[in-house]
Amino acid sequence: xxxxxxxxxxxxxxxxxxxxxxxxxxxxxxxxxxxxxxxxxxxxxxxxxxxxxxxxxxxxxxxxxxxxxxxxxxxxxxxxxxxxxxxxxxxxxxxxxxxxxxxxxxxxxxxxxxxxxxxxxxxxxxxxxxxxxxxxxxxxxxxxxxxxxxxxxxxxxxxxxxxxxxxxxxxxxxxxxxxxxxxxxxxxxxxxxxxxxxxxxxxxxxxxxxxxxxxxxxxxxxxxxxxxxxxxxxxxxxxxxxxxxxxxxxxxxxxxxxxxxxxxxxxxxxxxxxxxxxxxxxxxxxxxxxxxxxxxxxxxxxxxxxxxxxxxxxxxxxxxxxxxxxxxxxxxxxxxxxxxxxxxxxxxxxxxxxxxxxxxxxxxxxxxxxxxxxxxxxxxxxxxxxxxxxxxxxxxxxxxxxxxxxxxxx
Numbered sequence: 387x388x389x390x391x392x393x394x395x396x397x398x399x400x401x402x403x404x405x406x407x408x409x410x411x412x413x414x415x416x417x418x419x420x421x422x423x424x425x426x427x428x429x430x431x432x433x434x435x436x437x438x439x440x441x442x443x444x445x446x447x448x449x450x451x452x453x454x455x456x457x458x459x460x461x462x463x464x465x466x467x468x469x470x471x472x473x474x475x476x477x478x479x480x481x482x483x484x485x486x487x488x489x490x491x492x493x494x495x496x497x498x499x500x501x502x503x504x505x506x507x508x509x510x511x512x513x514x515x516x517x518x519x520x521x522x523x524x525x526x527x528x529x530x531x532x533x534x535x536x537x538x539x540x541x542x543x544x545x546x547x548x549x550x551x552x553x554x555x556x557x558x559x560x561x562x563x564x565x566x567x568x569x570x571x572x573x574x575x576x577x578x579x580x581x582x583x584x585x586x587x588x589x590x591x592x593x594x595x596x597x598x599x600x601x602x603x604x605x606x607x608x609x610x611x612x613x614x615x616x617x618x619x620x621x622x623x624x625x626x627x628x629x630x631x632x633x634x635x636x637x638x639x640x641x642x643x644x645x646x647x648x649x650x651x652x653x654x655x656x657x658x659x660x661x662x663x664x665x666x667x668x669x670x671x672x673x674x675x676x677x678x679x680x681x682x683x684x685x686x687x688x689x690x691x692x693x694x695x696x697x698x699x700x701x702x703x704x705x706x707x708x709x710x711x712x713x714x715x716x717x718x719x720x721x722x723x724x725x726x727x728x729x730x731x732x733x734x735x736x737x738x739x740x741x742x743x744x745x746x747x748x749x750x751x752x753x754x755x756x757x758x759x760x761x762x763x764x765x766x767x768x769x770x771x772x773x774x775x776x777x778x779x780x781x782x783x784x785x786x787x788x789x790x791x792x793x794x795x796x
Contacts (some may be wrong), residue, residue, distance in 0.1 A: 420595035434452065438765035443773075444729055444750040447766060449755035451522070455671060458616065459521040461608020463752055466696035467600035471694025477725030478703030483736045485702045488782030496775050500744055502721055503589065503666055503687065508538045509736060509771050511788060513763075514692075514725045514746035515565035515591070517546035521629075522756040533763035537771070540744070542591060545578070545646075550633045551585045557793040563589040563669060567596070568655060570644025578634060579663045588665060591690060592656065595671030595698040596647040602697065654720050656684045668723070671698065675715035682719055689716070691724040695748050704769035706737060713741030731773025735781065738789045 434453055435446045457602035461700050467472025500510045515535055519526035527549035535558050543554055545567040555563055566589040568575040575702050579590060619631060629635045635643070657794040660667055669681050670690035681689050690707050713722055724737050725746030737745045747770065754762030783789045 421541075427659055435641075435757075438754075438761050441765060441769060444753060444766050444769060447750070447753035447757045448760055449760070450752045455522065456612055456614060456757050458605070458609040458612035458614075460756075460796070461605040461612075462518070462602075463749060463756075464608070465602040465605035467602055467698060468700040470604055470696065472693055472699065472701055473727075474557065475702050475704035475707070476693070476696050477704070477708040477729065477741045478727075480727060480730075480733045480736055482796060483706070483740075484779055485732065485735070485777075486614065486793050487780060487796050488793075491782035491784065493779040493782060493784050495784060496778050498771065498774060499785050500780070502540070502723075502744060505588075507540055507744070509767075510742075510744045511539060511734060511767060511770055511774070511775075512723060512725075512744050513541045514546035514695075515542040515750040515753055516748050516752050517544035518548060519752070519755065520548040522752055523759050525759060526755075527554050529760035530751065530763050531562070531679060532760050533754075533767065534562075535559045536764055537767040539767055540745075543587075545634060546734060547634065548632065551582050551587065555586055561588050563587060563591060563668075564665075565591045565593055567593055567661075568648065568651065569644040569646055570648040570650075571642050572658070574638055574643050575659075576662050577638075577658065579665070581634070583663055583665050589668055589687075590659070590663065590665045590666040591670045592659060593647065593670045593694075594651070595673075595692065595694050597649050597651060597709045598695055600694075600699075616719050638714070653680060655683050656681075656686065660685050672712055673701075673705065675711040678712045679716040682716065686720065687723040688723070690746070691726075692746070693726055693744070695726055706733075706740070709737065709740045709742060716717075728770075731770055731777045734770065734774045735777045735789060737785060738796060739794045740792055741791070755786075761762040 434450050435441050439453050441447060455538065468682060471783040487538055494498060498509050500507050513530060517531065522648045523529055527543060527547050531541060540563065541558060542565050543551055544565050547554065553611065564582040566578065570781060582590065629640055656667070656669065666687040667691055668688040669686050671692050671694065672681060672689040673691060673693060678689060691709050693701065693705055694698060705724055722741040723742040723744045723746055728734060728737065728745055728747050729750060734745045750770065751763045751766045754766035758765070778784070781793055783793065
């Protein structure tokens with residue numbers, strides 16, 4: 387019996403447990419379903435796809451990425467925080483919503499376009515910021531930018547990108563948004579804002595979910611299996627060593643930068659950023675109605691409901707579960723993007739039905755990047771978009787604007 391077959395058999399055994407059937411452990415059902423879904427796409431080389439054309443869904447790219455990447459790099463991509471409960475909740479949360487579909491609706495033409503801050507996009511699927519992309523492919527963010535260009539996707543670039551923002555915009559052939567980790571030194575943060583604004587970024591997304599740090603246990607366990615000498619990139623004796631090869635920090639005295647996502651940050655930082663730039667400001671990491679309201683009060687232009695892909699806080703709460711209260715508090719005053727655990731076109735549909743204006747993906751497109759480079763990223767986006775179109779047809783919704791909570795049952 388192969389490892390993949392053994393895993394599937396064990397998960398099915400657990401799913402049939404009388405304890406689960408009793409309902410006492412009903413929250414575990416979604417976790418088991420998500421794990422079985424992923425495990426169905428084998429880890430052994432004999433079952434790996436060899437080209438993007440062979441992919442059935444995005445999990446096929448995950449299996450190839452795990453085979454190709456060094457253990458520490460795959461662990462960095464796969465990890466959540468602590469026992470990964472929040473990461474699992476991001477995925478299992480979608481299973482708590484069922485679709486309520488309609489019949490005999492003309493769905494011969496499907497309009498998947500959305501508008502964000504006056505710009506029209508052909509799809510609601512957004513490429514969320516993921517740092518350190520050279521760890522996954524030699525072309526990193528440049529390959530992602532070309533895939534974003536070819537799929538007409540919104541791309542959000544990380545502060546800890548391995549590629550200059552100017553180069554990413556050139557490869558994209560259009561502006562990208564910029565995700566900001568502020569430093570303790572305000573002048574450095576202000577300088578970063580000025581640089582990306584001059585480069586042409588229309589939006590900055592301030593990340594606010596990382597002030598507490600995180601204990602990434604899965605990453606640590608994978609790293610233990612990595613026998614390479616990693617000190618060239620990760621010199622533990624140098625402050626902010628992970629930033630040494632990040633081009634945005636190439637001319638910055640890292641000793642003055644201090645801690646990224648400083649613990650002293652408050653809503654005053656949001657107001658300072660608003661005053662320092664003409665870019666629109668999104669706040670990334672909002673998961674409560676109180677903070678959603680404070681975003682409006684402090685002049686924020688949009689929010690991203692996110693928990694850093696389950697890598698930030700050990701709340702055990704998925705972003706799809708946080709989305710309704712954020713949407714309710716905002717009452718349509720500013721746009722909402724949600725990310726975390728999105729793997730299927732049905733996930734995108736459910737997030738839109740719960741009030742999101744757009745939906746971000748992170749790990750799936752990086753699986754594609756690690757597996758097949760630019761071609762893999764493009765294939766992941768196209769697969770998920772095709773699934774969304776099929777889901778919209780099956781639900782009887784001919785446009786994004788027709789998707790509402792009427793199409794869901796909890």
